[in-house]
Amino acid sequence: MPAGVATLAPTTPAGVVLDLAAVLILVSAFACLGSKLFARYVTYYGIQSLVLAVAVATVAVRTGDRGLWVLAGLTLVIKAIAIPSAIRRFLLDRLRLQRDGGLAAGLGVSLILGAVLTALAYLVIGRDLLPPGVGTVPAIPVATAVILLGGLVMVVRRHAVAQLIGWLIIENGVVLGAVTLAANFPFIVEAGIFLDVVASVLIMCGVVLGLGDDAAGGAALRRLSG
Amino acid sequence: MATVALGLAGAAAAAWLGAAGLVLAGGRRPAVSLQAGLIGLGGLAALGAGLVGVVAGSSESLALGNQLVGPVAYRVTALGATFLTLLGLVALTAAVWGARAHARSLASSAYLAALALTALFTLATLCAATVTAFLVAWESMTLAATFVVWRHHDRREAAWGGFLFVALGEAGFVCLTAALLLLATQAHSLDFQVIAARSATIGSGWRGAAFVLALIGFGFKAGLVPLHLSIPEADPAPPADGSAVLSAVTAQMGVYGIALVGFRLLSHGPAWWGLLTMSLGATSAVLGVLYALMERDWKRFLAYSTIENVGIAVTALGAAMTFLSLGQPGLGALLLIAGLYHVLNHGTAKALLFLTAGTVERATGLRDLDRLGGLARRMPRTAVIALIGTLALAALPPLNGFVGEWLIFQGLFQGFRLSSHLAAVLIVAAGAVLALAGGLAINAFARAYGIPFLGMARSGAAGRASERGQPVLAGAILAGVCCALALGAPLVLIGLAAVVRRTVGIVILPRLLVPGLTLIPAHPGFSSLSPTYLALALVGLLGVPLLILRLARPRAATRTVPVWAGGILRFRPRMQYTATTLANPVGVTFEDLYRPHRDLERASDDPAGRSGPVHYGFRLLPVYQRFLYQPLVAAVERAARGLGWIQSGDVNWYLLLVFLTILVAYVAAGR
Numbered sequence: 001m002p003a004g005v006a007t008l009a010p011t012t013p014a015g016v017v018l019d020l021a022a023v024l025i026l027v028s029a030f031a032c033l034g035s036k037l038f039a040r041y042v043t044y045y046g047i048q049s050l051v052l053a054v055a056v057a058t059v060a061v062r063t064g065d066r067g068l069w070v071l072a073g074l075t076l077v078i079k080a081i082a083i084p085s086a087i088r089r090f091l092l093d094r095l096r097l098q099r100d101g102g103l104a105a106g107l108g109v110s111l112i113l114g115a116v117l118t119a120l121a122y123l124v125i126g127r128d129l130l131p132p133g134v135g136t137v138p139a140i141p142v143a144t145a146v147i148l149l150g151g152l153v154m155v156v157r158r159h160a161v162a163q164l165i166g167w168l169i170i171e172n173g174v175v176l177g178a179v180t181l182a183a184n185f186p187f188i189v190e191a192g193i194f195l196d197v198v199a200s201v202l203i204m205c206g207v208v209l210g211l212g213d214d215a216a217g218g219a220a221l222r223r224l225s226g
Numbered sequence: 227m228a229t230v231a232l233g234l235a236g237a238a239a240a241a242w243l244g245a246a247g248l249v250l251a252g253g254r255r256p257a258v259s260l261q262a263g264l265i266g267l268g269g270l271a272a273l274g275a276g277l278v279g280v281v282a283g284s285s286e287s288l289a290l291g292n293q294l295v296g297p298v299a300y301r302v303t304a305l306g307a308t309f310l311t312l313l314g315l316v317a318l319t320a321a322v323w324g325a326r327a328h329a330r331s332l333a334s335s336a337y338l339a340a341l342a343l344t345a346l347f348t349l350a351t352l353c354a355a356t357v358t359a360f361l362v363a364w365e366s367m368t369l370a371a372t373f374v375v376w377r378h379h380d381r382r383e384a385a386w387g388g389f390l391f392v393a394l395g396e397a398g399f400v401c402l403t404a405a406l407l408l409l410a411t412q413a414h415s416l417d418f419q420v421i422a423a424r425s426a427t428i429g430s431g432w433r434g435a436a437f438v439l440a441l442i443g444f445g446f447k448a449g450l451v452p453l454h455l456s457i458p459e460a461d462p463a464p465p466a467d468g469s470a471v472l473s474a475v476t477a478q479m480g481v482y483g484i485a486l487v488g489f490r491l492l493s494h495g496p497a498w499w500g501l502l503t504m505s506l507g508a509t510s511a512v513l514g515v516l517y518a519l520m521e522r523d524w525k526r527f528l529a530y531s532t533i534e535n536v537g538i539a540v541t542a543l544g545a546a547m548t549f550l551s552l553g554q555p556g557l558g559a560l561l562l563i564a565g566l567y568h569v570l571n572h573g574t575a576k577a578l579l580f581l582t583a584g585t586v587e588r589a590t591g592l593r594d595l596d597r598l599g600g601l602a603r604r605m606p607r608t609a610v611i612a613l614i615g616t617l618a619l620a621a622l623p624p625l626n627g628f629v630g631e632w633l634i635f636q637g638l639f640q641g642f643r644l645s646s647h648l649a650a651v652l653i654v655a656a657g658a659v660l661a662l663a664g665g666l667a668i669n670a671f672a673r674a675y676g677i678p679f680l681g682m683a684r685s686g687a688a689g690r691a692s693e694r695g696q697p698v699l700a701g702a703i704l705a706g707v708c709c710a711l712a713l714g715a716p717l718v719l720i721g722l723a724a725v726v727r728r729t730v731g732i733v734i735l736p737r738l739l740v741p742g743l744t745l746i747p748a749h750p751g752f753s754s755l756s757p758t759y760l761a762l763a764l765v766g767l768l769g770v771p772l773l774i775l776r777l778a779r780p781r782a783a784t785r786t787v788p789v790w791a792g793g794i795l796r797f798r799p800r801m802q803y804t805a806t807t808l809a810n811p812v813g814v815t816f817e818d819l820y821r822p823h824r825d826l827e828r829a830s831d832d833p834a835g836r837s838g839p840v841h842y843g844f845r846l847l848p849v850y851q852r853f854l855y856q857p858l859v860a861a862v863e864r865a866a867r868g869l870g871w872i873q874s875g876d877v878n879w880y881l882l883l884v885f886l887t888i889l890v891a892y893v894a895a896g897r
Contacts (some may be wrong), residue, residue, distance in 0.1 A: 106877045120889070124896030133796070144892070151885045155878055225875035 014062040018180060021181030022142040024116070025176060029149040029169050033060075033114050033156075038039035038097040041083045041165045045172075049079035052172050055139075059179050067187030069178065074194055075175070083168070083201050090205050093163050097214070102158030102217050110156045114149050121145035126193055139180040160216040164204045171197050231302040231506060232285040234275035235353055238314065241268030242349070245342035245797035249335045256335035258328050265342050266321030268861045272349060273314030279307025283728045287355055294538065297416050298362075304728040305490060306352040308566050309475075309482045312573040313352065316474045316798030317345045318421075319700040321466035323581045326697035327728045333377070340373035341468055348475055352482065357416040361609035361826050364402065366481075368395035368447075371476050374468040375460045387460035394456045398446030402483070405439035408432060409491060418491060423631040433492055437499050440487040441506070448480020449533045450540060451510040452850035457533055459515070462525030462593075469525060473532040473580060474573040481539050481569055483583055488547050489562065489729050497551040501652055504530055504544025508656040511538030511663040513849075516816060519670040521811045524583045524593045527674055528576065531619065533661060535572040539565045541660060542634045545653050550730065552644050559732040560563040560747055563722045564633035570718070571626045571711060578615035578704035582608055586678065589691040595805035597685040598678035608860060609679045611701040618708045621664055625709035631664065632755060636747035660670065666812065673808045682799040716743050730801020806844060822846055822865060 028048035032041050053076040062066035091097065105113070121144040150173055153166030175193070210215045245264035248257050279285065279302040291298035300312065320341070328334040350363035372395070410416050412432050413424040418590070440455065448735055449457035452477040461472045484503065488495065514533030521527040542565030550558035586601060587593050602609040618625040622630075638660065641653030683689035711718055716739055723735035740746055744756040746772055791797065813820060823845040829838030872883070 017564075083787045117889075120892070148889070151881075151888065155882045155885050158878055163877075221877035223875045224877055224880065225873045 012062075014058050016185050018055055019138050019142075021051050021058065022139040022176060022180075024051045025055070026142050026146055026149070027171065029146050029153075029173075030111065030114055032165060032169060033153055034097040034109050036103075036107065038092050038100055038159075038161060039088070041100075041162060042087050042092065045165055045168055046080050046084040048169065048172055049075060049083075052176060055176060056179050062125045067190070070187065071179070071190050071194075078194065078198065079168075079172070082110055083197075086201065086205065087161070087164070092209055094209065095216075097159075097161060098142055100157065100159055100162055102162070103156060104158055110152065113156075114152055117148040118145040118150060140177060143173050143177030143180065144184060146176060147168075149173075158217065159202065159223065160208045160211065160221065164201070164208075167200065168197065168206075227361070229286055231275045231278040231282060232288060232300070232353075234278065235285075235300075235302055235310070235349060236270045236288075238268040238271035238467045239346055239349055241265070241271060242317075242342040243595075246346065247341040249332075249339035252696075255330055256332055258330050258334050258338060259325055259554040261338040261342065262328070264326035265324070265338065265345065266318050267286060268345065269314045269316070269318030269321060271314070272310055272345075273318060274713070275302060276307045276309075276311030276314055277721075278302075279304060279310060280725055281726070286301045291358070296358045297356045299360045299417070300350065300359060301355040303352055303355075303490075304725040305485060308570070308722065308725050309478065310349065310352050312478070312570055313348055313475050315704075316573060316577045318472055319581065319703050320470050321576060321583065322703065323470075323697045323700035324465075324467040326644075326695075326699075327467070327584065337374065337377045337464070340377075341471060343370035344374055344471060344476065346370075348479060349723070351479060355418050357418070357421075360418075361399075361403055361406060365399055367476065367479070368392065368399065371395075371472060373661040374472065375463045376879065377464040377468060381463070381601060385462040387456065390456040390771070391460035391806075394446045394453065395835070397455070398443040400443075401439045401666070402443030402445075405436045405443060405487070408436045408439070408544060410642050422491050422493070426494065430496070433495065434499075435466075437487060437495060438502075441484060441499075441503060444480040444483035445485070445506065445829065446479065446480070447483065448536045448540060449510065450476050450480070450506045450537065451513045451533065452854050454510065454514075455532050457529050458521075458526050458529045461529040461532060462523065466525075466580050469528070469584070470577040470580040473529060474577040477532050477536055477538070478569050478573055481536060481543070481565075484540060484543055485562075485565075485729075487545060493550075493730060495547060495551060497649055499645065500544045500547030500549075500551055501649060502518050502544070503547060503654070504541050504656050506722045507540030507542075507544055508659040509533070510657050511541060512537075512666070515663045515670055516812070516819065517848060519666060519673070519812050519820075520820065520844075522595050522805055524595055524598075524674065524678065525580065526585070527595070527670070528579055528583060531667070531670070532572075532576060534667060535568070535576070535619070538631065538634065538663070539572065541565075541656055541746035542568060542637065544643075545638055545656065548653060550645070552646055552649060554640075554643060555732045555749065555809075556734055556737065557640050557643065557728075559723075559730065559734040560738065561634065561637040561718065562726050562730065563695040563719065563738075564630060564637055564736070564747075567633060567718060568627075568630040568665065568726065571630045571708075574587055574704055574707050574711060575615045575627060578617065578701050578708065579612065580617065581701045581704070582612040585696045585701065586691070589687075589696050590687045592687055593684065595677045598683070598688045598800065599681045599685075599799060600679075600683040600688065602679040602689055604683075604689075604691045604694070607698050608693060608701065611698070611705045612675060612679065613700070614708055616671045616675040618712075620668050622668065623766040624712055624757070626708050626715070628759040629712060629715045631660075633745070633747055635660065636753055638694045639728070640748045653790070658697045669812060670809075673805055677803075677805045677808065681802045682797065683704040684799045684802070684804070709761075713758050714759050715745070719745065741818065754853070755772055787817055806842075819849055820846055821849075821852070 025048050027046045031044045035041060035044065053072050054074040056068055059163055060072055122141045125141045125144055147170050150166045150169030153169060154163045157163055157166060211220060241264045245261045245268065250262050251257060280717045285302040287299045287301040289297065289299040324338065328338065339584035344367060347363050347367035351360060351367055354360035354363050372388050372392040376384060376392050409421050412428040413421040415421055418885030445453045455476060461469050479825050488499065488503065513533050514530050514537055518527050518534060519531030521530055544560045546558045546561035546565060549561060582594065586598070589605065590598065592598055612626065618627040621627040635657060637655055641650045646652040670871060719739055723738065726735050738745060738747065742756065743758045744754050746754045813822060823840065827841040
């Protein structure tokens with residue numbers, strides 16, 4: 001059994017906090033999926049990132065890994081504060097985005113699909129998918145469900161900014177799974193993923209601003225054939 | 227001796243690498259002459275390496291591999307050395323031509339770099355001793371040669387030719403990789419020597435599959451019909467030195483590959499391998515020359531002739547495999563020698579003719595046979611050189627092409643010695659097909675020499691042509707080599723017999739070559755020939771009329787009068803036969819095959835005869851395009867249209883596809 005995982009069993013206080021955090025992250029993903037306002041997307045994403053920072057800090061407390069502390073701090077500063085405020089200032093305010101009109105599926109259908117995907121995540125994450133000894137960590141199916149929900153957001157939303165949020169949710173799910181599965185994850189990998197996220201936000205800001213609201217709203221995104 | 231060949235090959239590689247690297251020195255006045263010089267030096271070194279390799283056999287092996295890439299080794303083998311000689315000769319003469327022909331520009335410099343790399347990777351392919359080394363070198367050769375084709379990338383035909391070259395090259399490479407990896411996994415080794423030694427232990431199904439795949443793969447490069455589409459499009463596209471390398475060397479690397487697999491890696495195959503190879507070769511020979519005959523573009527004509535000649539060489543190799551398989555090693559060895567001889571002859575003469583066509587194109591700006599004419603008077607040296615190349619390639623005595631093809635025919639007509647009636651009939655039939663191809667080739671080359679060089683100039687540019695300042699030397703060297711290959715036929719045969727002895731282990735020389743410089747290919751009672759004496763006698767016979775003229779001429783007064791010409795006051799160039807007219811009888815005879823499309827437009831239908839300008843157009847849709855490629859392309863397009871709904875253009879749809887893929891992966895992993 002890996003050292004980090006042993007200390008995160010669901011019966012310990014840290015395990016309970018981690019499970020709770022995981023559930024909150026899942027709920028915020030659902031909240032994004034069930035919302036129609038751009039401002040709410042960003043708010044829910046900020047909350048999700050904040051909870052994720054708490055989860056990472058919890059694992060850091062239990063394992064005493066300095067790299068994880070840095071990761072928790074980075075998550076707090078960049079994902080919970082910097083990225084939401086950047087999206088608000090550079091995209092929502094400049095393009096005057098309020099209501100998201102570009103839905104490929106209704107909110108009800110999206111939520112039902114999300115529930116189905118969550119159930120599927122619990123079904124498919126069996127013991128044999130996980131490293132030996134971690135089969136009892138409940139956060140893993142939750143992390144998988146968050147990844148799938150982020151993907152669903154990208155599929156059912158037509159607006160580029162909403163798709164960006166979906167992408168960021170996927171990334172949060174990946175980090176959640178990574179810190180619970182392998183607490184002694186090399187920091188350099190985490191730092192690389194962080195760079196990717198920051199770069200993708202920057203690129204999306206540039207692209208969306210360049211496209212303008214009309215095109216980013218889906219008109220240009222439906223003509224991507226060769 | 228053994229290390230000398232490897233050392234010379236290394237020197238050639240270094241020279242070519244240097245020539246390619248010089249393009250980086252670039253600047254405003256690139257060192258084009260220096261590049262050409264290095265290519266020529268490399269050619270000289272490769273020529274030396276080839277000759278030493280032919281005489282001394284396999285060199286030591288240069289092993290370079292590591293854990294990551296597997297074993298990589300290079301070695302000069304006897305079989306490779308035969309082609310190495312040709313590569314060296316062609317590179318040398320191409321450089322001699324190119325040094326005079328190319329302007330000092332960055333484009334020329336980049337082109338010469340691509341040409342040097344092509345030669346370098348061809349050398350690497352010929353010396354490769356492991357599967358990895360061979361495949362990497364082969365693929366690099368294709369890529370480098372593609373850039374040679376793209377010298378004039380702004381011209382439509384060059385772009386299209388380059389595309390075909392690289393596309394069909396990749397298709398062949400896929401087959402080739404499959405074949406060689408199949409052999410390597412079955413023999414548990416990547417080393418050619420080990421594969422050859424263990425080939426008998428591989429199951430016959432695997433062997434057959436590997437052989438057919440290799441035949442297809444090499445067939446794309448060799449231009450075996452119907453895999454030859456790139457040859458008439460790509461080979462004429464670059465300047466003449468590039469065309470010479472592509473046609474005389476690169477295309478013939480396919481022949482090398484077939485020989486490598488058929489005689490070294492997978493020796494002792496069943497008879498059907500040889501019969502299949504032979505049929506493909508014979509088909510290519512006759513179709514190649516038939517389409518060559520209809521071609522008006524000089525360089526495209528030469529490219530089609532490459533298909534014909536490669537077909538002849540492959541026919542010989544296929545028949546050799548059949549004879550070896552059916553217990554006639556002497557005849558097998560003879561045909562292998564003849565096939566290799568033909569490769570050398572064709573390479574030399576084809577390089578010569580491409581360089582000549584390039585010289586004429588430089589002097590006149592024309593490649594259309596129907597617009598040339600009368601060049602023999604304006605470019606006399608070029609005309610003599612071209613005549614030698616034409617005679618050699620049309621396989622007329624006393625030149626080298628005749629010796630090679632004569633040996634092939636002698637071998638094929640021994641088919642009756644086989645116990646298998648089917649194989650015997652097929653081999654003799656292949657001989658008959660080659661005879662047809664040979665006859666048509668004489669027609670085609672009479673046309674390709676007579677129209678541009680004889681008669682009157684058919685256009686102003688042809689009438690103003692001048693030889694001054696044109697690169698003639700390279701062709702002269704090759705013409706000398708053609709003569710040497712004919713006069714020195716016994717020497718060539720000694721060399722090739724050594725190659726064959728080292729490749730398939732059959733000693734044939736004492737039977738083949740008897741004292742007095744005479745060849746007895748099959749049986750003393752059947753046929754014999756002394757190419758040396760034949761050549762001397764034929765040239766000597768030319769003196770007889772001169773002698774008669776000198777000794778027996780009546781001493782009458784000389785009178786100069788105009789030729790009687792049926793009442794025509796003045797000959798005009800347009801009264802001459804054209805290339806199209808000259809080919810027309812064949813066109814009519816083979817109309818079922820050609821299915822030509824003719825456009826005839828007259829300005830008026832005045833019954834009095836003066837019809838004004840007449841436009842006569844003539845287009846061919848080759849038979850393989852009609853029955854193979856057009857249906858294939860149509861099927862691919864239909865399938866693409868059928869799958870078009872996947873590419874709807876909607877980003878959400880694409881995301882859904884990605885998402886579903888991930889879901890499927892999850893579910894599959896979770897089960």
